Amino acid sequence: xxxxxxxxxxxxxxxxxxxxxxxxxxxxxxxxxxxxxxxxxxxxxxxxxxxxxxxxxxxxxxxxxxxxxxxxxxxxxxxxxxxxxxxxxxxxxxxxxxxxxxxxxxxxxxxxxxxxxxxxxxxxxxxxxxxxxxxxxxxxxxxxxxxxxxxxxxxxxxxxxxxxxxxxxxxxxxxxxxxxxxxxxxxxxxxxxxxxxxxxxxxxxxxxxxxxxxxxxxxxxxxxxxxxxxxxxxxxxxxxxxxxxxxxxxxxxxxxxxxxxxxxxxxxxxxxxxxx
Ligand SMILES: C[C@](O)(CO)[C@H](O)COP(=O)(O)OP(=O)(O)OC[C@H]1O[C@@H](n2ccc(N)nc2=O)[C@H](O)[C@@H]1O
Ligand SMILES: Nc1ncnc2c1ncn2[C@@H]1O[C@H](COP(=O)(O)OP(=O)(O)OP(=O)(O)O)[C@@H](O)[C@H]1O
Numbered sequence: 001x002x003x004x005x006x007x008x009x010x011x012x013x014x015x016x017x018x019x020x021x022x023x024x025x026x027x028x029x030x031x032x033x034x035x036x037x038x039x040x041x042x043x044x045x046x047x048x049x050x051x052x053x054x055x056x057x058x059x060x061x062x063x064x065x066x067x068x069x070x071x072x073x074x075x076x077x078x079x080x081x082x083x084x085x086x087x088x089x090x091x092x093x094x095x096x097x098x099x100x101x102x103x104x105x106x107x108x109x110x111x112x113x114x115x116x117x118x119x120x121x122x123x124x125x126x127x128x129x130x131x132x133x134x135x136x137x138x139x140x141x142x143x144x145x146x147x148x149x150x151x152x153x154x155x156x157x158x159x160x161x162x163x164x165x166x167x168x169x170x171x172x173x174x175x176x177x178x179x180x181x182x183x184x185x186x187x188x189x190x191x192x193x194x195x196x197x198x199x200x201x202x203x204x205x206x207x208x209x210x211x212x213x214x215x216x217x218x219x220x221x222x223x224x225x226x227x228x229x230x231x232x233x234x235x236x237x238x239x240x241x242x243x244x245x246x247x248x249x250x251x252x253x254x255x256x257x258x259x260x261x262x263x264x265x266x267x268x269x270x271x272x273x274x275x276x
Contacts, residue, residue, distance in 0.1 A: 001116050004036040005108035007099035008139060009169075009242040009249050012194040013211040017187045023135070023151045024182055027194050029158065030100075030139045030146045033167060033249075035271050037092050037105055039069065041112055044084035050077065051084060057091040060102075068106035071133055076113050083117070094171045094269050096178075098243025100140070106133045107140030127155075147195060160198055162275045166252040168236070170227045173267035174246040176217055181244035184216040202251065205238040213244045224248060227264060234262050251275075 011029040018024050037057075044052060051073055053064045064070060069089055076082060093101030107130045114121045121129075123141055130137040136152040145160045190210055197208045218225040224246050231239035231250030239250040254274075264270050 001042075001112055002038060002040040003108050003112045004038055005093075005101070005104035005140065006143065007033045007035040007093045007101055007104060007169075008136070009033050009167075009247075010098070010211060011205075011240075012197060012209040013213060013243070014190050014194060015182070015185045015187045015212045016189050019151075024185070024187060025150060026148075026152055028148050028152065029160070029194065029198060030136065030148055031160075031162065032143050032145070032276065033099070033169065033271075034273050034276060035093050035099065035169065037101060038088075038090040039105060039108055039112065040088040041109075041116060042086045044086040047084075049084060051087060053087045053089065055089050055091065058094060060091060060095055068102045068133055068137075069109040072106045072109035072129075073113065075129055075132065076110065076119070080117065080119055082113065094247070096175050097171045097247040097269075098176075098241065098245050099169075099171070099247055100136055100243065103130075103134045103137040104140045106130065107137050107143075111141065147198075158195075158198065162251065164254040165275045166254060166256060167271075167273055167275055168231060168234075168250045168252065169242075169247055169269075169271040169273075170231070170249075170264045171247040171269040172223050172227060172265070174221050174223060176221065176224075176245035178244045181213050181217060185212060188212075202237045206232075209238065209240065211240050211242070214241050217241065217245045221246065227268075230262050230264070 008030045013028045015024050015026050093099050110126050110129050126141045127138040131153045138153050146155050147158045192208050227248040228239045236250030241248050
């Protein structure tokens with residue numbers, strides 16, 4: 001069975017307070033983006049291992065045991081004693097990019113195992129498992145535009161469709177540590193809450209919709225800020241960093257034909273697509 005875990009962007013990201021457990025409460029809107037990994041799982045009929053992981057495409061740091069798809073398998077295996085599996089993961093979504101690629105792989109692994117082995121878990125239960133694997137993992141279970149609070153795991157649906165808008169996504173060759181980015185933030189509430197901002201026309205978002213990480217990440221990595229400025233010069237209606245970086249996205253009108261012109265350098269990962 002094969003599935004295609006997609007990436008996300010954050011439309012606005014406000015870090016509102018630090019919690020006693022060291023994590024931060026935030027407010028954000030997750031929107032799915034059609035940049036995809038491929039994840040295939042078959043029953044493993046040879047050897048004694050419970051799983052084998054074969055990776056291709058972009059490299060992922062760390063041991064196979066720490067791969068989030070393996071953690072997702074182990075979580076369900078502990079409960080349901082699953083058959084041994086042969087896992088193939090093709091990485092296309094850059095890691096450490098604010099695109100949630102690892103979280104998406106984990107959530108799609110849970111969904112795939114649920115279907116393949118007829119576990120009959122509801123979306124609510126799958127979201128509970130996903131939340132144990134990463135802060136924003138649970139979003140990818142339903143994978144629809146979502147307003148998120150808490151540590152990024154308390155959801156309410158929003159009626160927002162950007163269907164047909166073009167997206168240019170640029171990930172420079174810069175690594176931003178999520179943990180360090182959070183450590184540099186002074187939590188506060190924005191004057192206009194994100195839930196209100198989203199109701200304004202997209203051209204107003206430039207003034208009102210904020211990713212709080214930009215304030216600390218841009219001075220440290222001016223190259224990331226330059227990408228945002230380039231996207232605006234190119235005609236983006238709205239551009240911002242996603243997550244804690246280092247990717248930046250620009251949203252362009254469906255009819256705009258000039259989005260392919262700017263050069264973001266040889267080492268950058270650039271994706272141009274259309275939102276669903
Ligand atoms: C910034 C976002 O990308 C927004 O979508 C996510 O909240 C980050 O989610 P993530 O990469 O899955 O983060 P995790 O791997 O769970 O956490 C990495 C580190 O970020 C910090 N962290 C994360 C999420 C959160 N709400 N508060 C935090 O303070 C913690 O120090 C944690 O150890
Ligand atoms: N399947 C996986 N794909 C990518 N990274 C993985 C995976 N499994 C474990 N990881 C680890 O998780 C880390 C973060 O990966 P991920 O792609 O979720 O980061 P991100 O783009 O910063 O996402 P976020 O928006 O959640 O901050 C990587 O540095 C990697 O070591």
